[in-house]
Amino acid sequence: MDAFAMMVDAQFEDPNLALDAFWRAGGGTDRVAVRIIRKSPEGIDTIGGNQFDLNAMLVQIRLSEVAQPAKGDQVDLLDDAGQVTETVQVTGFSRIDSRKLVRTCEVSPVADSPDDDPYAS
Structure with a gap:
């Protein structure tokens, strides 16, 4: 293991930076215990004089834990x-x-149900 991998592992093991999670491929029932770093960057974009708040939710995963993360x-x-x-x-x-x-x-x-959808109008 090189110094970069050791530094990444230290970040993911830090309880102030990362959290425990279960990764479920395809949303199935088989799960893998992982550590993730959750990020919520925010940006404001101006288009045609209007400002739009661009929220995103990101997670970082070590490829040593989940080699091929996939949509879904x-x-x-x-x-x-x-x-x-x-x-x-x-x-x-x-x-x-x-x-x-x-x-x-x-x-x-x-x-959990259609009534819980945070994006439903």
């Missing part, structure tokens, strides 16, 4: 007691770091 995979985010607090679904990919250690995935919340 689901991630159960866990609290300190190991209980699922939220489930998100992979909707897109941002990038893989230059050392091919970490993949950044765009995710969105999974609604």
Whole structure:
């Protein structure tokens, strides 16, 4: 293991930066215990004199834990007691770091029922 991999592992093991989760390929029932780093970058874009708030939810996953994350995979985010607090679904990919250690995935919340859909109008 080189110094870069050790640094990445240290970040993912830090309880202030990362959290426990279960990764479920294709949203199935088989799950893999992983550590993820959750990010919520925000930007404001101006188009035609109107401003739009561009919110995104991203998770970073070590490729040593999930070699090929895919659209439709689901991630159960866990609290300190190991209980699922939220489930998100992979909707897109941002990038893989230059050392091919970490993949950044765009995710969105999974609604338990149509009434729980945060994006329904």
